[in-house]
Amino acid sequence: MAEVSTVFAPEGVHLVGAARQFALPETLDCGQAFRWRMLADGRWEGVAGSRFLTLERRGEDIVLLGIGADVFPFWADYFDLGRDYAALEQLFRRNPPLRRAMDFCSGIRVLRQEPWETLCTFILSANNNIPRIKGIVERLCQGWGETIPKTALRAFPTPERLAALSPGELAPIRAGWRSEYLLDAARRVAAGQLDLLALAQLPTEEALAGLLEVKGVGEKVARCVLLFGFGRVECIPMDVWMKRVMAELYPRGLPRYLRPYGGIAQQTLFHYYRTIR
DNA sequence: AACCAGGGTGATG
DNA sequence: CATCACCATGGT
Numbered sequence: 315m316a317e318v319s320t321v322f323a324p325e326g327v328h329l330v331g332a333a334r335q336f337a338l339p340e341t342l343d344c345g346q347a348f349r350w351r352m353l354a355d356g357r358w359e360g361v362a363g364s365r366f367l368t369l370e371r372r373g374e375d376i377v378l379l380g381i382g383a384d385v386f387p388f389w390a391d392y393f394d395l396g397r398d399y400a401a402l403e404q405l406f407r408r409n410p411p412l413r414r415a416m417d418f419c420s421g422i423r424v425l426r427q428e429p430w431e432t433l434c435t436f437i438l439s440a441n442n443n444i445p446r447i448k449g450i451v452e453r454l455c456q457g458w459g460e461t462i463p464k465t466a467l468r469a470f471p472t473p474e475r476l477a478a479l480s481p482g483e484l485a486p487i488r489a490g491w492r493s494e495y496l497l498d499a500a501r502r503v504a505a506g507q508l509d510l511l512a513l514a515q516l517p518t519e520e521a522l523a524g525l526l527e528v529k530g531v532g533e534k535v536a537r538c539v540l541l542f543g544f545g546r547v548e549c550i551p552m553d554v555w556m557k558r559v560m561a562e563l564y565p566r567g568l569p570r571y572l573r574p575y576g577g578i579a580q581q582t583l584f585h586y587y588r589t590i591r
Numbered sequence: 592a593a594c595c596a597g598g599g600t601g602a603t604g
Numbered sequence: 605c606a607t608c609a610c611c612a613t614g615g616t
Contacts, residue, residue, distance in 0.1 A: 434595085439595090439598080440596095440597090440598040440599060441595090441596060441598050443595080443597085447594095447597095489601095495599085521594080529599085529600085530599060530600050532601090533598090534597075534598060535599080538597080553597035553598080554596095554598090556597080584597075588597085
């Protein structure tokens with residue numbers, strides 16, 4: 315969003331003219347992040363890492379409420395504000411199926427989330443639905459996350475905190491058989507056996523192999539973690555919907571010029587073909 | 592009441 | 605390698 319200017323006001327940070335390249339509901343509630351919710355007045359609030367934020371669309375602008383220049387860089391990174399989504403949309407619109415998807419909804423961004431949280435939430439996403447995933451994640455945070463000052467919400471629990479738990483202690487989050495996988499991930503990370511910081515430095519295919527070692531992490535979940543947690547925007551998680559989309563619309567794969575951004579294109583295609591069914 | 596949910600695992604051909 | 609039952613839970 316290189317062409318969008320940022321204005322710091324006492325109430326928060328204005329992203330001037332950003333609304334068209336930042337569809338709030340579709341970006342925050344399309345199944346890539348699970349800690350955002352829309353309030354009755356249309357604003358959105360949520361937690362990333364250990365930071366709380368409220369944001370709203372105001373005409374053509376997006377406003378990040380209650381923050382200043384000190385924490386803005388964190389959210390700029392989280393919302394991938396450094397990427398020129400307007401230019402990306404132009405590129406995507408050269409491809410007819412993708413153009414149809416963007417006519418239906420444009421401005422879906424891929425968030426840059428924290429790897430550990432992303433790994434956990436997508437372990438929990440297996441054979442599950444978004445409303446229930448959100449409930450499980452919220453109970454997990456309420457149970458073992460650090461409090462966030464001036465809010466009722468809590469940060470995502472650390473691997474060390476979760477690694478100390480037994481399956482029985484985790485039962486209240488009602489994740490079913492996924493709890494066992496969550497604990498395996500926590501133990502590996504806490505023990506240094508799975509080094510997410512090191513994975514971030516590896517080529518995508520090697521990082522993929524590292525993630526696949528965790529129980530409950532297969533190809534699809536691993537690619538979600540790479541896309542949403544490691545910023546590997548070329549990754550396309552192949553869930554049931556994307557398998558249909560690829561088989562019907564791209565039997566020979568994505569056009570070469572789209573492949574570097576396959577994960578971002580995927581998010582728009584996923585939303586469209588899943589919504590119109 | 593039966594079926595589904597952004598899957599993965601382990602056991603079978 | 606391809607297929608398949610099974611996994612816990614909640615929503616429709």
